[in-house]
Amino acid sequence: MNTGPEFSEEQKSYLQGFAAGADLARSARGLPTFAGLLGLGQRDSGGRPFVQVQLSPRNGDSDSASPEAGPRRPESLWIEAQNRFLAEGKKLAPEEEAKRRKHPLDLWDEMQQHAEEGRFPKGTDVFLFKFQGLFYCAPAQDAFMCRLRLPGGILTSTQMRGVAEIASRYAGGAADVTTRANLQIREIRPGDSLAVLTALHDLGIVNRGAGADNIRNITGSPTAGIDPQELIDTRPLSREMHHAILNHRELYGLPRKFNVAFDGGGLVSSLAETNDLGFQAVRVAAGRPVPPGDYFRLQLGGITGHQAFAQDAGVLLETRQCVPSALAAVRIFIEQGDRTDRKKARLRYLLDRWGIERFLEEMEKHLPFRPRRFPLQECEPRGPVLQHGHVGFHPQRQPGLLYAGVVLPAGHLTAEQMAGLATLSERHGSGTVRLTVWQNLIVSDVPEAGVGAVKRELAALGLGWEASALRGGLVACTGNGGCKLAASDTKGHALQIVQYLETRLVLDQPINIHLTGCPNSCAQHSIGDIGLLGTKVPAGDEWVEGYHVFLGGGYASNAGLGHEMYRDVPFPKLLKLLEGMLKAYLAHRLGAEETFQEFTRRHSAEALRALFGFP
Numbered sequence: 001m002n003t004g005p006e007f008s009e010e011q012k013s014y015l016q017g018f019a020a021g022a023d024l025a026r027s028a029r030g031l032p033t034f035a036g037l038l039g040l041g042q043r044d045s046g047g048r049p050f051v052q053v054q055l056s057p058r059n060g061d062s063d064s065a066s067p068e069a070g071p072r073r074p075e076s077l078w079i080e081a082q083n084r085f086l087a088e089g090k091k092l093a094p095e096e097e098a099k100r101r102k103h104p105l106d107l108w109d110e111m112q113q114h115a116e117e118g119r120f121p122k123g124t125d126v127f128l129f130k131f132q133g134l135f136y137c138a139p140a141q142d143a144f145m146c147r148l149r150l151p152g153g154i155l156t157s158t159q160m161r162g163v164a165e166i167a168s169r170y171a172g173g174a175a176d177v178t179t180r181a182n183l184q185i186r187e188i189r190p191g192d193s194l195a196v197l198t199a200l201h202d203l204g205i206v207n208r209g210a211g212a213d214n215i216r217n218i219t220g221s222p223t224a225g226i227d228p229q230e231l232i233d234t235r236p237l238s239r240e241m242h243h244a245i246l247n248h249r250e251l252y253g254l255p256r257k258f259n260v261a262f263d264g265g266g267l268v269s270s271l272a273e274t275n276d277l278g279f280q281a282v283r284v285a286a287g288r289p290v291p292p293g294d295y296f297r298l299q300l301g302g303i304t305g306h307q308a309f310a311q312d313a314g315v316l317l318e319t320r321q322c323v324p325s326a327l328a329a330v331r332i333f334i335e336q337g338d339r340t341d342r343k344k345a346r347l348r349y350l351l352d353r354w355g356i357e358r359f360l361e362e363m364e365k366h367l368p369f370r371p372r373r374f375p376l377q378e379c380e381p382r383g384p385v386l387q388h389g390h391v392g393f394h395p396q397r398q399p400g401l402l403y404a405g406v407v408l409p410a411g412h413l414t415a416e417q418m419a420g421l422a423t424l425s426e427r428h429g430s431g432t433v434r435l436t437v438w439q440n441l442i443v444s445d446v447p448e449a450g451v452g453a454v455k456r457e458l459a460a461l462g463l464g465w466e467a468s469a470l471r472g473g474l475v476a477c478t479g480n481g482g483c484k485l486a487a488s489d490t491k492g493h494a495l496q497i498v499q500y501l502e503t504r505l506v507l508d509q510p511i512n513i514h515l516t517g518c519p520n521s522c523a524q525h526s527i528g529d530i531g532l533l534g535t536k537v538p539a540g541d542e543w544v545e546g547y548h549v550f551l552g553g554g555y556a557s558n559a560g561l562g563h564e565m566y567r568d569v570p571f572p573k574l575l576k577l578l579e580g581m582l583k584a585y586l587a588h589r590l591g592a593e594e595t596f597q598e599f600t601r602r603h604s605a606e607a608l609r610a611l612f613g614f615p
Contacts, residue, residue, distance in 0.1 A: 074250035075249060075250055075252075077331065079253075081334060081339060082339055090340050091340060093341065093345070094124060095213065095342065097124070098125075098127055099213070104128045105208065105252055107129070110125075111134075114193070115192070115194045120136050121136055127212055131209060132197060133147050133197070133208070133209075133211060134193055138484070141186065141481075143189065145184055145186045145188070146193075147207060148205055148207050148217075149207040149208070149217050150183065150217060151239050151241070151242035152181070152219065152222075152262075152434075153182065153219060153436060154220075154224075154433070155183075155205075155435070156432065157422040157423070157426045157432070158431075159203050160418055160422040161419050162199070162203040163175060163185070163200075164418035164419040164422070165419075167418070171185045171187050171188045171192075171196070172185075172186050173415045174413060176439075177411040177413065177440065178411070179438075179477070179523055179524065180216055180219055180437065181219050181220075181434075181435040181437050206246055208246060209245060209246075209252055211257075213253065213254040215258045215259075218241045218242050219272075220262045220270055221264040221269075221270050222437075222442055223389075223396075226396040226445070227264070227267055227268070228267075228396065230266035230267075230397075232281040232294050234263070234281075238262060241260060251327075253334060255334070255337030256342060256345035258276045258333065259275040260276065260326055261274075261275040261278050261279070262279045262322070263279065263280050264281045265283075265294075266383075268385070268390050268436065273299055273309045274527065275299075276300075276346065277298075277300065277326055278299035279298065280299060281294060282296070282297050282316075282382065283295075283379065283380045290372065295317060296317045296318075297313075297315070297379065298312075299313065300347065300351060305520055305524070309561070313360060314360075314376070315373060316371075316379075317372070321367075321371070324367055325363065325367065325371065332362050382556065384557070385556040385557065388472035388473055389405070390405045391440065391466065392405050392466055396444065400447060403442050403444040403445070404443045404458075405436075406442065406443060406465060407465065407466070407467045407471065408440050411476070417461050417463060420460075424457050424458070427457075428454050429446050430444060430445035432444050438475060439474075439475055469508065469510045470501055470502060471498045471502070473510055473511055474494050474497075474513055475515070475523050476514075476515040477490050477491075477517050478517070479491045479493075480517060480545075483518075486517025486534055487517055487518060487534040487535050488515075488534030488547065490515040490532075491515075493515060496575070497578060500578075501575075505579065505583060505586065507582065508592060509594075511596050512529045513529065513531075513532070514528030514553075516534065521533070525562065527554060527555045528553050529551070529554070529600075530551060530596075532549060533547060533550065537568045537570045546569050550563060550564050551563060551600045552601050560597075560601070563605070565605060565608065565609070580612050585600075
């Protein structure tokens with residue numbers, strides 16, 4: 001008797017995955033499932049048992065097929081996107097499969113069991129734990145790192161003091177400021193993982209979605225509300241976007257991470273143009289086709305680790321339209337982003353396929369308003385950026401008050417320093433601490449009469465308020481001391497570089513040196529005046545730590561990607577190379593006003609190598 005064709009194992013695997021995904025999506029609508037009809041059982045595309053989601057009914061749901069049917073679940077948005085790839089015969093990335101087997105936000109009991117048993121996650125659970133902000137750092141560290149969520153990089157003195165206590169009690173007694181104006185705590189034991197999360201939640205710091213396939217910490221202008229030049233205070237937008245993320249469950253199934261930033265046009269940049277989605281404040285003068293005033297420009301597709309800045313989308317937004325526009329863009333990314341190739345699963349690659357015009361047309365379908373098309377050249381230019389304006393004392397827009405930009409050694413803070421800064425901000429300011437994308441922090445609202453006391457108390461904490469032209473722009477990722485992807489000790493090398501150079505030359509123009517340990521470029525080496533990308537360099541029978549060297553990067557009005565000048569430079573030779581480069585700049589620049597970036601852009605690579613005396 002002919003019973004039909006036999007399925008190969010590969011075909012069975014595909015059908016199992018398709019049935020599992022289809023069943024979840026159909027169940028979310030209250031429709032019958034396919035698994036029984038296909039005879040495949042409830043298993044995912046890897047052949048593993050698939051847990052059916054149980055839904056509670058909701059009266060009057062328009063998607064219900066029967067009175068017993070439940071509502072359409074928010075995560076159906078990304079489950080259906082996965083199903084489209086499976087229906088086309090494609091294989092999902094392992095991380096996508098992991099999200100199908102377990103919803104990343106529903107692991108609390110499992111995480112609690114791990115904590116009670118004092119064990120770390122394994123396999124794809126390492127990825128899933130990141131959705132709650134917990135990163136297992138093996139083999140670099142046999143410990144968790146916890147990344148926070150601080151909208152706009154702003155926290156209260158109470159929160160700062162609380163983080164210090166958490167770091168002392170449950171971790172390594174320190175925290176690091178990140179390049180997203182955020183904090184991360186390291187050396188957390190597995191048994192203390194949930195204690196850290198609950199303690200953070202008690203402080204009002206909800207770090208859900210701080211890692212993995214989520215919208216990362218929302219950055220805003222670090223001097224928002226106090227900057228004498230700013231056009232729009234970005235603090236309400238950062239906060240609104242933060243809470244929208246926390247309360248929209250469908251936003252936790254992105255194809256890959258997603259960065260959002262708001263820049264109010266102040267003296268200190270938030271690097272909005274390096275984000276997947278950027279909002280740049282601009283002013284429109286009278287006599288244009290729109291009412292005069294301050295607006296935001298929409299920027300799309302920044303990903304400097306892949307050599308791209310965000311592009312101006314030709315859209316002018318009112319402040320109230322920014323967060324709805326951001327959510328619309330993210331939902332399109334959820335629906336259309338690549339779920340098979342993690343290297344291509346960023347917004348930039350969707351824009352490459354579609355073009356900006358089609359993307360904007362899709363955005364309009366998700367919005368209750370039509371975004372206003374308006375040429376960039378019709379807007380006034382952005383005000384100047386003060387390159388190291390995040391360091392030192394600067395006047396606020398409020399008369400008689402200043403903000404103090406505090407210098408941190410490669411973004412590192414001890415618990416004692418955090419607690420001391422909390423007290424200092426209460427005693428001499430408004431109890432507000434602002435983190436920056438430059439891995440330092442700002443204490444705001446300091447009266448002029450209190451400047452001397454702030455300087456003394458910072459010194460007592462082992463911190464500074466002034467920095468050399470080199471130290472003020474030093475940015476470094478975690479490095480191989482805490483990240484398995486890093487090829488070099490970026491934080492340690494960063495401090496060695498400035499210590500070495502400061503004893504050999506004096507610079508009168510600010511220079512940004514960015515050190516990143518791997519091509520993911522968390523420290524954004526492409527936008528540094530000098531960018532250093534970690535690598536392993538052969539040295540006889542061994543491999544030593546070294547860097548590829550990039551020159552001429554910049555941001556804001558000087559935006560540009562650095563070009564590679566040297567490859568595979570061992571770290572000891574790098575120190576001499578940097579010394580030669582900077583001395584050549586001082587000797588051959590057109591004058592004291594010429595910046596290092598202008599100098600390097602003015603010469604060809606061959607001419608620079610000749611001037612540097614390094615082949």
